[in-house]
Amino acid sequence: MQPVVAAQDRVFHALADRSRRAIFESLLRGEAAVKEITARFEISQPAVSQHLATLKEAGLVQARREGRSVYYRVEPRGMQPLFDWIAHYRAFWPLHVGRLERLLEGMDE
Amino acid sequence: MQPVVAAQDRVFHALADRSRRAIFESLLRGEAAVKEITARFEISQPAVSQHLATLKEAGLVQARREGRSVYYRVEPRGMQPLFDWIAHYRAFWPLHVGRLERLLEGMDE
DNA sequence: ACAATTCATAAGTAGTCGCTTATATATTAA
DNA sequence: TTAATATATAAGCGACTACTTATGAATTGT
Numbered sequence: 001m002q003p004v005v006a007a008q009d010r011v012f013h014a015l016a017d018r019s020r021r022a023i024f025e026s027l028l029r030g031e032a033a034v035k036e037i038t039a040r041f042e043i044s045q046p047a048v049s050q051h052l053a054t055l056k057e058a059g060l061v062q063a064r065r066e067g068r069s070v071y072y073r074v075e076p077r078g079m080q081p082l083f084d085w086i087a088h089y090r091a092f093w094p095l096h097v098g099r100l101e102r103l104l105e106g107m108d109e
Numbered sequence: 110m111q112p113v114v115a116a117q118d119r120v121f122h123a124l125a126d127r128s129r130r131a132i133f134e135s136l137l138r139g140e141a142a143v144k145e146i147t148a149r150f151e152i153s154q155p156a157v158s159q160h161l162a163t164l165k166e167a168g169l170v171q172a173r174r175e176g177r178s179v180y181y182r183v184e185p186r187g188m189q190p191l192f193d194w195i196a197h198y199r200a201f202w203p204l205h206v207g208r209l210e211r212l213l214e215g216m217d218e
Numbered sequence: 219a220c221a222a223t224t225c226a227t228a229a230g231t232a233g234t235c236g237c238t239t240a241t242a243t244a245t246t247a248a
Numbered sequence: 249t250t251a252a253t254a255t256a257t258a259a260g261c262g263a264c265t266a267c268t269t270a271t272g273a274a275t276t277g278t
Contacts, residue, residue: 017235017236019236019237043236043237043238044237044238044239046237046238046239046240047236047237047238050236050237051236065244065245067245067246068244068245068246069245
């Protein structure tokens, strides 16, 4: 079990939970404090903190304390293990890589 | 919970398990019967069948019976929910999209 | 028909997960 | 200092997971 695999494991595991994906996606809108994040969902604050801890350990988010609040933000580099996994086997789904490439092209606009 | 989300859920969940990812990756080498797949790992045949069932329900593999053997193969379109999820939020990790694009370029060689 | 082979399913189990409530740990304000 | 606020951690609980062994079902060969 190389560290690469372990990193992929943490990222896949973190994104496998729907609540955690929803929290992560909501952070793509921008930095937010735990209290704000909690208000967006119908789970308790400890549950949110636990999800954030999992996302943080996976490297998908970072935290910044400011006074009593702790602001979480997306760490884009955390997606790298996922990209690496896809890229490593990219030769096997060429059709979809082409489709993905086209999607990515729209980014420059 | 739209069907899109459910599909993403199944794909992320299926790929979250390391054994399942290993089985899936081994199938990228080509079609293989359950017995052959079982020989590649150190888990029992029922465990392999259960993993294959999960991968199949996620749409990541397909099965084909031939005599007593059942051959499993990768279904490339099954990755679509994963690509869709990445593409949907692609605007948020531009740096890595660039890196991913470069990786994809190597495909044409 | 019978035995052998291949795979799927059933049942059980230890461990993990995601949530809850309760409490501890900062940090700030009065 | 004390109280209020914001977050993290602890403990517990039901549900789910990933595995096992045992057995059922489908197919083939004798």
